[in-house]
Amino acid sequence: MTALRDRLTVGELAARSGLATSALRYYEELGLISSERTAGGQRRYHRAMLRRVAFVRAAQRVGLSLDEVGTALARLPQDHAPTAAEWAPVARAWQHRIDEQIAELQLLRRKLGGCIGCGCLSLKTCGLYNPDDTAAERGSGARYLLGDQPPEPNAVNAVNAAK
Ligand code: FES
Structure with missing residues (x-):
């Protein structure tokens, strides 16, 4: 079995993460991920960026904003791949936020069939x-x-x- 390289091209990062290269460049512009440049000026991403990208995608799927993600990721070191211990405070800080999001989604699920007080007055209720x-x-x-x-x-x- 060959060892996986720890630096990826943008195409490789896109293929493994399932995101378009344009989305990855956008994430990089926002500071959510970072890359190094080769002597020829090409981007190379540390394999650890895959975890960051997965974190961003998961957060977006549950309705959290890129600003919130950026704040959380800013707590991680930039000079090395974060360890499990370095991820732990980020995860802890998010538990409350995710609990709030779950409560909002449960409320939406319970109430969406009835009157939500939006002013439409379109339902019997x-x-x-x-x-x-x-x-x-x-x-x-x-x-x-x-x-x-x-x-x-x-x-x-x-x-x-x-x-
Ligand atoms: S559902 Fe819109 S006011 Fe009741």
Whole structure:
């Protein structure tokens, strides 16, 4: 078995990571990954960049921003491939953020079939949970996805009955 090289061309990094070379160059512009230049000016990426790229892709898939990823990756050393011990604080710092994201996704899953307080008033349940778009008084956006609690239907019914 031949040993794998520890420096990759941009094409090799693209093939192994599943990202386009243009995306990798963009990540590099943002400082999410880095490369060295050969004497001929070609980019060479340390194999450890594959883990960074995987981290960025996974974070994006769960809805985290490139800014958040950049902040996390900035905690890793640039002069050598990070060790497991160096990754550990990055992972710990993200656990809370990922827990928040999971809670948001669970809320979305629970509420998407019903009224989300967005102002559309297009569902039958909107009359109960967002009568006359009262959710707009709390601000813009889908208020019940943003964490506001809709009124109790009984209270709404009472208000409607008084009209
Ligand atoms: S779903 Fe949009 S206001 Fe109810």
